[in-house]
Amino acid sequence: MSSETQLREQICLLAKSMFDRGLTGGSTGNISARTEDGGLLVSPTGTSFGRLDPGRLSRFDANGTLISGDKPTKEMPLHTAFYDTRSSAGAVVHLHSCHSVALSMMPDANEDDFLPRLTPYAIMKLGKVKLLPFFMPGDAAMGEAVRGLAGKRSAVMLANHGPVVAGKDIEAACNAIEELEDTARLAMMTRSMSPRGISDADLQRLITKFNVEWDG
Template identity: 80%
Template sequence: MMTEAALREQICLLAKSMFDRGLTGGSTGNISARTADGGLLVSPTGTSFGRLDPARLSRFDRAGRFMDGDPPTKEMPLHTAFYDTRSAAGAVVHLHSCHSVALSMMPDADPDNFLPPLTPYGIMKLGKVQLLPFFLPGDPAMGQAVRGLAGKRSAVMLANHGPVVAAKDVEAACNAIEELEDTARLAMLTRGMHPNGLTPAQVNQVVTRFDVEWDD
């Protein structure tokens, strides 16, 4: 595992990359990652992904005690819910990405399988994405909803709010959440055009070939 100093730099670099490309704006979004000693580094509350300071990230020890840095994001219950229910989670990312939020507002959105199977990559990187109902920002009930999934989903979509993805490390989590937004964008761009997505048989082929976590 990389040093804590390198991890701090990576978190800020990847966050700025997503901010610069419009995947989250203003002071929206939050990101966290496991440290080598089992603790957490977390983006502080009220900060912009475009201007995170590696030295000021919130630091927690392995018991979940706040150690130093600026005060953490108010979405900590959401992050800890993923870490507590998914032992392989090494990072969690939450964005307010435009197209995924738009898709969450559509009346025909499938709560159990939010993303339509338009390309293999969303399936490979995310598995099935759970659409959760609307919660007030910072509401601990968001974390309770994730815990209620009992570790079955690595990605959720908060209706009218934004996606949250857990993965083995920061780079994988960022890649996965970008794939989620790209797939949602494709879905919105082709909405009403009856696009030729993947067939159920093709979805099964992707799931089998790439050993995707895919609960029926």
């Protein structure tokens, strides 16, 4: 089995896992990954994470030209913005996950540091998450907003829409975006309870020990 065949199957397997657990529903969400030749495999437009076909994924060459598969997601500007500004990005995932969207709508949502510091794992896997404003779905301005961050963030939250996360490979990106949603869920669950979070001192220890990218 070729490496690309394995990657195609891995994309569909992980997407179905997230769909089956309710992390994105219907035909929402999109996912992409770098191929060995510098191209991209991308989920097609209008497809469900629960029923992606490995053979019909949109295939781009290293020049960004669609060479096979179905028409790609309309959110391609989001994906290419991460790949163009983060050399370490090997995959990008975007979900319409319920709790993170709910947290983005709260009046006190922190634009520069979206996720409350409740567990070490979100800090380790995501760094500091940027909350971006609302954009119309498919608006190329979303990609421009990501480019404006100059590669300093691996994760953004689109207000009233959903998170977007880049990772070194498809598994890392999926693990990180699940951590984002889990943390948002914890934040919503404990919202009126004044939970004890990670202290500033422990945050610095985590950043140092695990070499976390933390855009100050």
